[in-house]
Amino acid sequence: MATAGPLLDCQSDAVAGVSNTATSVVITKSAMAKDKIRVAILFGGKSGEHEVSLTSAQGIMKAIDKNKYEVVPIGISQEGHWLVGGDPMKALRAAAEIPPALAAMAEEEAEALQTVLVPLEPGQSPLTTVNAPLELDVIFPVLHGPYGEDGTVQGLLELTGLPYVGAGVTASAVSMDKAIAKDIFCSHGFPVLPYRVVLRKRWETDPTSVISDCEAALRYPMFTKPANLGSSVGVSRARNRQELVAGLDQAAHFDRKLIVEQGIQAREIEVSILGNEDPIASVPGEIIPSRDFYSYAAKYIDNASDLLIPAPISEELTEQVRQLAIKAYTCVDCAGMARVDFLMDKVTQELWLNEMNTIPGFTPISMYPKLWEATGISYTELIDRLIQLAFERHTDKSRTETSFDTSMAT
Numbered sequence: 456m457a458t459a460g461p462l463l464d465c466q467s468d469a470v471a472g473v474s475n476t477a478t479s480v481v482i483t484k485s486a487m488a489k490d491k492i493r494v495a496i497l498f499g500g501k502s503g504e505h506e507v508s509l510t511s512a513q514g515i516m517k518a519i520d521k522n523k524y525e526v527v528p529i530g531i532s533q534e535g536h537w538l539v540g541g542d543p544m545k546a547l548r549a550a551a552e553i554p555p556a557l558a559a560m561a562e563e564e565a566e567a568l569q570t571v572l573v574p575l576e577p578g579q580s581p582l583t584t585v586n587a588p589l590e591l592d593v594i595f596p597v598l599h600g601p602y603g604e605d606g607t608v609q610g611l612l613e614l615t616g617l618p619y620v621g622a623g624v625t626a627s628a629v630s631m632d633k634a635i636a637k638d639i640f641c642s643h644g645f646p647v648l649p650y651r652v653v654l655r656k657r658w659e660t661d662p663t664s665v666i667s668d669c670e671a672a673l674r675y676p677m678f679t680k681p682a683n684l685g686s687s688v689g690v691s692r693a694r695n696r697q698e699l700v701a702g703l704d705q706a707a708h709f710d711r712k713l714i715v716e717q718g719i720q721a722r723e724i725e726v727s728i729l730g731n732e733d734p735i736a737s738v739p740g741e742i743i744p745s746r747d748f749y750s751y752a753a754k755y756i757d758n759a760s761d762l763l764i765p766a767p768i769s770e771e772l773t774e775q776v777r778q779l780a781i782k783a784y785t786c787v788d789c790a791g792m793a794r795v796d797f798l799m800d801k802v803t804q805e806l807w808l809n810e811m812n813t814i815p816g817f818t819p820i821s822m823y824p825k826l827w828e829a830t831g832i833s834y835t836e837l838i839d840r841l842i843q844l845a846f847e848r849h850t851d852k853s854r855t856e857t858s859f860d861t862s863m864a865t
């Protein structure tokens with residue numbers, strides 16, 4: 456049976472972020488005989504967006520309504536260890552500064568820290584291991600990228616039986632995989648830039664046919680990307696064959712599935728969506744990247760990309776973008792939240808659906824909450840609404856029967 460990384464008590468060793476003992480935790484539904492809702496904030500994680508997640512979670516923990524919620528921080532280290540108790544945020548921040556020490560320690564202890572599975576009582580969480588129970592009412596995963604935003608953690612949270620914020624397994628996995636997402640969006644008639652999906656294996660064994668396929672289907676410039684990643688990691692623009700080869704080589708470091716896409720001169724328009732089955736759309740925003748495209752450096756290093764809120768586009772286009780974003784969200788059965796990103800051709804003004812992020816950057820200055828702020832929902836209220844949506848979805852799901860009375864069979 457698959458399970459999570461271990462939940463650790465990091466109190467004993469808050470700086471290194473790794474406990475010496477294989478303490479683990481039972482997650483149970485809180486008894487509710489109290490006045491505050493216990494919400495676990497899950498942050499960090501095994502992705503290149505670990506740092507962004509820490510900042511997003513820090514923002515949420517600061518702004519959350521403390522009269523209504525009691526926060527239980529749960530940090531996930533870059534090695535995949537789950538940290539509870541003490542100050543996991545401090546532990547992960549410290550760990551980020553001393554990665555070799557943590558890595559060495561983690562390697563030594565990896566075996567000892569395996570989650571222990573015990574027989575489950577009805578209603579008990581499959582995260583059950585040993586020791587102290589961790590009583591929770593709801594979980595808010597604030598994990599960006601693979602192993603957090605891609606359905607893996609959502610699957611684990613489903614198994615706990617607890618409500619959790621955001622998209623479920625399918626919408627998370629589909630949105631993370633650009634190849635699958637584009638296939639689905641295309642099949643529903645959304646405007647998607649022409650693209651080719653290339654398996655790394657084929658690229659490595661038959662590069663000539665890959666290049667001729669791409670050149671037959673697309674014009675330069677082309678964009679090369681790993682299918683499952685974010686933050687523009689491994690994304691390049693190829694202006695000629697030589698750059699296409701280099702771009703595919705680079706993307707192949709990060710995934711076994713690669714995308715080659717028609718490049719355009721793009722304006723970047725984004726919309727925030729909130730809700731379950733009746734989602735609402737924010738005003739759109741526009742990003743003005745500090746480089747020739749919204750690369751990793753433009754996102755996180757330069758600190759010079761601008762957000763224009765609302766996007767300076769016509770009313771008609773604003774409405775079109777908002778409606779398309781809601782449709783895309785509904786099409787993959789998303790829940791809670793997502794940021795839907797568009798590319799608008801600067802030359803032809805055509806609008807293309809680029810991607811959907813189910814756990815978008817959530818720092819107080821990130822596009823997702825900023826767009827809601829401009830639409831009239833404050834950061835604190837947004838957090839509250841997302842948690843309430845998690846409860847609503849859970850309640851609705853609980854109505855679904857999971858067993859079938861065979862005497863009813865026809």
Ligand SMILES: Nc1ncnc2c1ncn2[C@@H]1O[C@H](COP(=O)(O)OP(=O)(O)O)[C@@H](O)[C@H]1O
Nearest residue numbers: 678684685686687688716717718719721748749
């Ligand atoms: N087809 C394209 N044409 C023009 N620019 C693109 C195209 N695809 C990606 N980009 C640029 O690369 C950035 C990152 O690509 P994206 O597909 O959004 O990946 P990520 O999931 O890493 O954000 C975009 O924000 C945009 O600036």
Ligand SMILES: [Mg+2]
Nearest residue numbers: 686687796810
């Ligand atoms: Mg993007």
